[in-house]
Amino acid sequence: MSVWRNPMKRLTIAAGAAAVLVFAASGAQAGERMFPALGKIATPEQIKAWDIDVRPDGAGAPAGSGTAAKGEPIYIEKCAACHGDFGEARGRYPVLVGGHDTLKDQRPEKTIGSYWPYASTVFDYIKRAMPFGEAQTLTDDEVYALTAFLLNMNDVIDSDFVLDASTIGKVEMPNGDKFFEDPRPDAQPVKVADLCMKDCKPEVKVIGRAKIIDVTPDKGGAKAKAAAKAAEASAPAADAAPAAAQVAAAPAGDPEAGKKVFRKCMACHNVDKAKNKIGPSLQGVMGRTAGTVDGFKYSNAFQAAKDQGLKWTDENLAAFVAKPKDFVKDKIGADKGRTRMAFAGLRKEKEIEDLIAYIKEASGE
Amino acid sequence: MKKTTSPAQSGSIQATPSSSDKRDLPADLASDLNAIDPGRRRALLAGLGAAGGAAAAGLMAPGRAMADPANLPPNVAEWSQVLGPGVDAFPYGMPSKYEKTVIRRYVEWLTATPESSINFTPLYALDGIVTPNGLCFERHHGGAAEVVPQDYRLMINGMVDRPLVFTLDDLKRFPPESRFHFLECAANGGMEWRGAQLNGVQFTHGMVHCVQYTGVSLRRLLEEAGVKPKAKWLMVEGGDSAGMNRTLPLDKALDDCMIAYSMNGERLRTEQGYPARLVVPGFEGNMWVKWIRRIEVGDGAYMAREETSKYTDLMPDGRARRFTWEMDAKSVITSPCPELPCKQKGPQVIKGLAWSGRGKIARVDVTVDGGRNWHQARLEEPIMSKCLTRFYLDGWEWNGDPAYLQSRAIDETGYVQPEMAALQAVRGVNSIYHNNAIQTWRINPTGEVENVRLA
Numbered sequence: 001m002s003v004w005r006n007p008m009k010r011l012t013i014a015a016g017a018a019a020v021l022v023f024a025a026s027g028a029q030a031g032e033r034m035f036p037a038l039g040k041i042a043t044p045e046q047i048k049a050w051d052i053d054v055r056p057d058g059a060g061a062p063a064g065s066g067t068a069a070k071g072e073p074i075y076i077e078k079c080a081a082c083h084g085d086f087g088e089a090r091g092r093y094p095v096l097v098g099g100h101d102t103l104k105d106q107r108p109e110k111t112i113g114s115y116w117p118y119a120s121t122v123f124d125y126i127k128r129a130m131p132f133g134e135a136q137t138l139t140d141d142e143v144y145a146l147t148a149f150l151l152n153m154n155d156v157i158d159s160d161f162v163l164d165a166s167t168i169g170k171v172e173m174p175n176g177d178k179f180f181e182d183p184r185p186d187a188q189p190v191k192v193a194d195l196c197m198k199d200c201k202p203e204v205k206v207i208g209r210a211k212i213i214d215v216t217p218d219k220g221g222a223k224a225k226a227a228a229k230a231a232e233a234s235a236p237a238a239d240a241a242p243a244a245a246q247v248a249a250a251p252a253g254d255p256e257a258g259k260k261v262f263r264k265c266m267a268c269h270n271v272d273k274a275k276n277k278i279g280p281s282l283q284g285v286m287g288r289t290a291g292t293v294d295g296f297k298y299s300n301a302f303q304a305a306k307d308q309g310l311k312w313t314d315e316n317l318a319a320f321v322a323k324p325k326d327f328v329k330d331k332i333g334a335d336k337g338r339t340r341m342a343f344a345g346l347r348k349e350k351e352i353e354d355l356i357a358y359i360k361e362a363s364g365e
Numbered sequence: 366m367k368k369t370t371s372p373a374q375s376g377s378i379q380a381t382p383s384s385s386d387k388r389d390l391p392a393d394l395a396s397d398l399n400a401i402d403p404g405r406r407r408a409l410l411a412g413l414g415a416a417g418g419a420a421a422a423g424l425m426a427p428g429r430a431m432a433d434p435a436n437l438p439p440n441v442a443e444w445s446q447v448l449g450p451g452v453d454a455f456p457y458g459m460p461s462k463y464e465k466t467v468i469r470r471y472v473e474w475l476t477a478t479p480e481s482s483i484n485f486t487p488l489y490a491l492d493g494i495v496t497p498n499g500l501c502f503e504r505h506h507g508g509a510a511e512v513v514p515q516d517y518r519l520m521i522n523g524m525v526d527r528p529l530v531f532t533l534d535d536l537k538r539f540p541p542e543s544r545f546h547f548l549e550c551a552a553n554g555g556m557e558w559r560g561a562q563l564n565g566v567q568f569t570h571g572m573v574h575c576v577q578y579t580g581v582s583l584r585r586l587l588e589e590a591g592v593k594p595k596a597k598w599l600m601v602e603g604g605d606s607a608g609m610n611r612t613l614p615l616d617k618a619l620d621d622c623m624i625a626y627s628m629n630g631e632r633l634r635t636e637q638g639y640p641a642r643l644v645v646p647g648f649e650g651n652m653w654v655k656w657i658r659r660i661e662v663g664d665g666a667y668m669a670r671e672e673t674s675k676y677t678d679l680m681p682d683g684r685a686r687r688f689t690w691e692m693d694a695k696s697v698i699t700s701p702c703p704e705l706p707c708k709q710k711g712p713q714v715i716k717g718l719a720w721s722g723r724g725k726i727a728r729v730d731v732t733v734d735g736g737r738n739w740h741q742a743r744l745e746e747p748i749m750s751k752c753l754t755r756f757y758l759d760g761w762e763w764n765g766d767p768a769y770l771q772s773r774a775i776d777e778t779g780y781v782q783p784e785m786a787a788l789q790a791v792r793g794v795n796s797i798y799h800n801n802a803i804q805t806w807r808i809n810p811t812g813e814v815e816n817v818r819l820a
Contacts, residue, residue, distance in 0.1 A: 031526070033589050038535040042520050042528035050520055050659055053600055053610060056668045082477075092477035103683035108795055110674065115685075118668045125670040128608030129507060133480070135606040179677060182689040184799075187783040187791050192775055197730070197739045204735030204769050206807065208560035208818035210703075216564040217472055266508075267480060277478060 052127055052136075056118040058169025064140035065164035068157070071149025074142050078131045081268070081342045082278050087111070087153050090278065097153045100174070113154025117179050119163075119171035123147045131342060133267030144168075253350070258358025261351045264343070271362045279341060282363050285312050300337035301328045308332065317359070318352050321345065464490075469502060470567055475556075480508040481607070483550065485571030488697070488718065489704040493745075494545070494753040496574035498634050504550055504572070506671075507606035509636040510656045517640050519586075519624065523600075523662035526591030533640050536624060539581040544623070544646070545752045547720045549573040549692050551649035551676055554800035558789075561805075561818040566702040569804060569816060573720070575753040578644050580625030583618050583660075592662055600667040601643055604658035611652045612667040613645065617690075621646050621751075624657065647722030647751040648690040649798070651676050681793035692722030694782050695801035696729055696756070696774035707812040710765045715758035717742070721776035726754040728775040733761060735769030735805065735819055736784075742772065768808040769819065785818065 054060045076085065084090050087097030099109030108114075112122055127143045129135050138146070148163040157163070157171060210216065262271065268279035275281060280293035291298045291306030298306070310316065310332065320327040323345045328338060346352050436442035460467065467490040476482040486502040503509070514533050522528040553572035556562045563569050592615070599618050603609040613622070623644045626633060633639040638655025645652045651671055666672075666688075678686040696719035701707050715733075719726045725748050730739040742756040756772070774782045785802035807817040 031591065033527075033591075034585075035539060035589060038538055039529040039531040039589060042522055042530045046520065046530060047522045047528055051522060051661065052608070053602070053661065053667055053669075055663070055665055057665065059663075059665070103679060103685075104681065108679060110679070112674075116674050118673060121668055121670050121673050124610075124667075128602075128610065129606070129670075132478075132507070133606065135507065135608065178684045179673075179687045180684060182686050182691075184686075184689065184691065185693065185778075185780050187787040188781060189783075189787055190781065192728075192779050192781060195730070195739075195775075195781065199737065200739070201735075201737055204737065205820040206817045207820045209807075210561040210564035210816035213560070213562050214564075215472075215474065215562060216568060216703075217470060263508075267478065 052124075054120045054124045054127070054168065056120045056169065058120065058165055058167075061120070061123070061165035061168050062140045063165065064144055065162050066141055066143070066145025066148050067162055068145075068149045068152030068159040070141075071145035071147070071152075074138075074146055075149050078134075078138075078342045079146070081340045082132065087150065093278070096150055103175070103178075111154065112150050113156060113174060115175050117173055117176045119147065119151060119156070119168055119173060122150055123163075123168060133264060134343075253353030253355065253357030255354070255358040255361040257350075258354035258356070259362070261346070261355040262358055262362075264346075265355075268341070268343075271359055272364070282359055285363050286314075286317075286360055288312050290316075299340045301332050301339050304336040305332045314356060317356055321352055321355060322347075467500070469500060470571075472556075472563070472568060481506050483552070483572060485567045486574050487567045487704075488571055488573075488699045489566050489702050491699070492716075492755075494575055494718070494747075494755050495629060496576055498576065498629050498631065498637070501548075501574035501576065501628075501634070501637060502550070502572050503636045504650065505605070505607075505636070506609050510603070510605040511635060512604060512640055512656050514640045517604075517658075519641065519657060520659045521586060521590040521662070522659070524593040524596040524664060525587075525662050526593070529586075529590050531586070533626065536581050536626060536641060539585055541579055542582060542623065543577055543579040543627075544644075545575065545577045545747075545749050546644060546646045547573055547575040547692075547751065547753045548650045548653055549695075549720070549722075551651060551689070551692070551798040554802070555797045557785075557802070558794045558796070558800055561816040564703045564816045566697060566699055566704060566804075570697045572650070573718075573753075575720075576628040577630070578623065578625035579627035579630075580623040580641070580644065583622040583624055583643070584620075586624065586660075587618060587662070590662070595664050596662045598663050598666050600659075600661040600663060600669070601652070601654045601657060602659045602661070603638075603654045604656040609651075609654055609671065610667065610669045611654060611671055612669065613643075613652060615662075617645065617648065645690075647692060647724075649676065649692060652690065676798060678792065678796035678798050680796065686796075689799055692720070693799060693801040694721035694723065694726070694774045694776040694780045695719070696726075696772040696782060697804050698731070698770050698772050698806060701770070701808060701814045702806055703814050703816060706814050707763055707808055709812075710763055713761050713763050715742075715761060715770065717756050717772050719744075719754045719756055719772070719774040720752065721774065721778075721780065722751060723780065724777040725750050725752075726756075726774055727777045727779075729754075729756040730773050730775075731756075731758040732771045733758075733768045736771055736803075739773070763808065765810055767810060769817070770806045770808065771803050773803050786820075 051060065082090060082093040083096050087095065089095040095109060095111050097111055097113060099111040099114035102109045102114060116122065123143055126146055127136070127138065127140070130138070144163045147168075148157065148161060151157045151163070151171065152159050152161070154174075156173060161167070163171075265271075265279075268277050269282050270277055271282040273281065274283050276293065276296045280296040280298075288311070289306060290310040290312060291302035316327075316331070319331070321343075324339050324341050324343055325345075328336070346355065434440065467487050469484040469486065471479065471482065471484040483504040484502055486496060486500055491497075491500070517533045519531045519536065520528070521531075550572035554569060557569055597615050599613040599615060601611055601613050624641050625644045626641050628634070628637060633642060638653075638657070641657055642655045643653050643657050661667075672687065676689070678689050680686065696717055698715055698717040699705075700716040701713065707713060715731055717729070717731070719729045726744065729742040729744065731742045732739045740758060742758050745755040745757065748754050782801055782803055785800075788800065788802050805817050805819050806814050808814050
C-alpha cells in the first residue's frame with residue numbers, strides 16, 4: 001500500500017503568510033516532519049566537529065585561550081610569508097595592521113584595526129580559512145593567540161590580554177560603531193513618469209576613456225600573459241640541462257597522486273609556469289641551484305644556499321619538504337636564518353615521493 | 366523607429382584622464398586585495414604597451430577571417446562532400462573550434478592569487494538570457510572544492526527542533542523546483558567607480574550569469590528541521606577551504622531560496638558548487654554559498670568576514686553600509702561593445718541585457734546620442750523575476766558619425782537605473798560594491814567601440 005502526500009499544500013499556505021508575518025506564522029515551525037525518511041538526526045559529535053562559527057557576542061567560542069605574546073611566533077611561522085612580519089602584507093595579500101583614520105581618504109586602508117567591526121570575526125575567519133591552503137589545521141589555542149596578536153598589533157588589546165570564550169565578545173573594535181543598515185534604494189532623482197525622453201541635455205562630454213587607461217587584458221590572452229611574465233620572472237635557462245639529467249633518474253612516486261599532494265603547495269607555488277607567487281616558481285626546479293629564480297626575493301637562508309651552490313636534487317627536495325626548518329638548519333646552517341616558507345612539512349614518505357614525481361612531470365623546463 | 370541622427374557637436378573627445386587618474390584608479394574590487402601595487406601595475410602596463418588597447422578594441426572577435434572562395438557558391442565546400450565525425454566521437458560535446466575565443470577571462474592584476482579571485486562571463490558572445498554552464502564566471506575564496514558526491518553532507522543545526530544531516534540523494538528525493546535566476550557579484554563594475562577603466566563588456570559587466578537552477582526549496586528543508594520561534598538568522602557555510610560563510614535573514618530563506626543541485630539541466634559544475642549550492646534570488650552572489658555544507662539557525666547575525674571586512678560599502682563620511690544584499694536594477698548593451706565593433710555603416714541591432722534583484726524588468730530605454738534622446742527598447746519574452754531580460758533596439762542606422770550608446774533599466778518597483786554622477790553624489794567612489802550605473806559605449810568613426818565616461 002502506498003501513501004499519497006500533498007507536499008505543495010503546506011508550502012503554498014506558508015508562503016502566503018510569510019509576506020506579512022515572516023517569523024511568527026511560518027510553516028517552518030510546524031511540529032511534525034513531512035519527509036521523515038529523508039535526512040538523519042545530526043549527532044552531538046557531528047555538530048561539535050562542524051559547528052565552528054563564533055558570533056560577535058562570543059556565542060560559539062570554543063575552550064582554550066591565547067595572548068599576543070604566544071601568537072607572535074605562530075604568526076611569524078604561519079602567516080608572515082603572505083601578510084608580512086608586521087601585518088603590512090607582501091604583494092597583493094591583505095594588509096592586516098594600520099590604516100587608522102584613512103577611511104575618508106582617497107585610498108582608504110581597510111585593516112582589522114581600521115575597519116573590522118568585531119573581534120569575533122578575526123577568530124572565526126582564521127579558524128575556518130587560514131592559513132591559506134592549510135585551512136582548519138590550527139588548534140583553538142593557536143587561533144586565540146593569533147587573534148590576540150593581530151588585535152595587539154592594531155593597538156586594540158594589551159600584549160598580556162588573555163583572549164578566550166569569556167573575553168572575545170567584550171573586545172571593542174575602533175571602527176565598531178561605524179556600520180549602518182542598507183538604506184537603498186538611493187540615487188533616485190526622478191520618478192519613472194518624469195523621465196526625459198527628448199532633448200534631455202544640450203551636449204555630450206567625454207571625461208574618461210578606458211582606452212587611455214589601457215589595463216584591459218588582451219582578448220587573445222597572449223599579450224597580457226607575456227606582459228605578466230615580463231613583469232614577474234622567468235625560469236633561468238642556464239639550469240635547463242641539469243634539470244633534464246635529473247628527470248631521467250628513476251621516478252619512484254606516482255605523479256597522479258603527487259598532483260593531489262601539490263594542492264598543499266599551490267597557494268604559494270606555480271609549477272607549470274614561470275610566474276612567482278608568494279613562493280618562487282618551481283618550473284625547472286629539479287637540478288637547479290637553490291635561490292636562483294629570477295625576480296624572487298629570497299630569505300637570507302636561501303641567498304646563502306645559492307652561494308653554497310646547493311642543488312635541488314631528489315634527495316635535497318625530499319628532505320626539504322619533509323622538514324623545511326630542519327633542512328635549512330642542518331644543510332644550510334643554523335646561523336644563516338630561516339626559510340620564509342610557512343609549510344610545516346610532509347610526514348608520509350609516500351606523499352613525498354609522489355610529490356616529487358609530480359613536480360618532475362609538471363615543472364618541465 | 367525612425368533613423369536616428371548623431372549628435373552634431375559630440376564628435377570630439379573633450380577630456381582625457383590625467384596621469385594621476387591612472388595611478389589612482391580603483392582595482393580594490395571585492396577580493397582579498399586592499400590596493401593595487403602601482404609599481405607592479407606600471408610594469409604590467411609597460412609590457413602591454415600600445416597593443417593592449419588595439420587588441421581590446423575587438424579586432425580579434427571571431428568571424429572576421431576572410432572567406433575562402435573554394436567554399437562559396439558556385440563551388441561546393443569540402444564539408445558538403447566528405448563524412449564528418451560519427452556519433453560519440455565527442456561523448457560530451459564542446460563548442461565549435463571556431464568559437465574557441467569565447468571563454469571566461471581573468472584580470473591578472475586584480476588579485477593576489479587565482480585561488481581567491483574572479484573571472485568574467487563573455488557577455489558579448491551570448492544571445493538570449495541563458496548563460497552556458499562553462500561560461501558562467503567563477504569566484505572562489507579558496508579554490509574550487511572537489512567534493513565527492515557520496516561523501517557530501519548538508520547539516521542544519523542551531524535553533525531547530527531537530528538538527529538534521531542530509532545526503533545528496535536525500536536532497537534529490539524532495540519535490541524539486543526549477544527556476545531561472547541571474548547571479549551577480551556585488552563587485553561587478555567595481556573597477557569603474559572612478560572612471561572608465563576596462564575596455565570590454567566582459568570585464569565591465571561580466572560578473573553576472575543566468576541559468577535555470579533545479580533543487581529543493583530551502584523553506585522545505587527548514588520545515589523538516591523545525592525552526593524555533595525566536596530564530597531570525599541563518600549562517601550558511603561552504604565546504605571549501607575558505608569555509609565561505611554568510612549570514613542570511615530568515616525571512617529571505619523562507620521566501621524564495623533553494624538548495625540547487627543542477628544548472629541548465631545538468632549537475633552543477635565543480636566551480637559552481639558541485640554537488641549543491643545555495644540560490645538566493647536577487648541577492649549579491651557572495652551569499653549564494655557553493656559546496657554548501659551547513660546551515661545554522663540562530664537569533665543573531667554572525668558577522669562573518671565576508672559581511673564585515675568585505676561586502677560592506679564604504680561611504681564618503683567614513684561610515685559603511687552593511688547587509689547590502691539586493692542587487693539594484695541594471696542593464697548594459699552587449700552589442701555593439703568594445704569586443705563587437707560596428708563593421709559597417711547602415712542598419713545595426715542594438716542588443717542588451719537588463720536585470721533587477723527586486724523583481725521583473727518593466728522597461729529599458731536606449732540612447733545613441735549620449736542621453737540627449739531616449740527610445741524604448743523591445744523586451745523579449747520570457748521576462749522573469751530576478752532573471753536576465755533580453756532587450757533590443759531595432760532599426761537604428763549608423764551613419765558613421767561618433768555615437769554614444771547607453772541603456773537604462775526600470776524595474777517593476779519603479780526603480781530607475783542611475784547615472785554614475787548620481788551614484789557618486791551619494792556614495793562617493795570608494796564603496797567598491799553595487800555599481801549599477803548606466804554604461805556608455807562610444808562608437809568611433811572607424812566603427813571601433815570604446816568604454817567612455819560621460820560628464
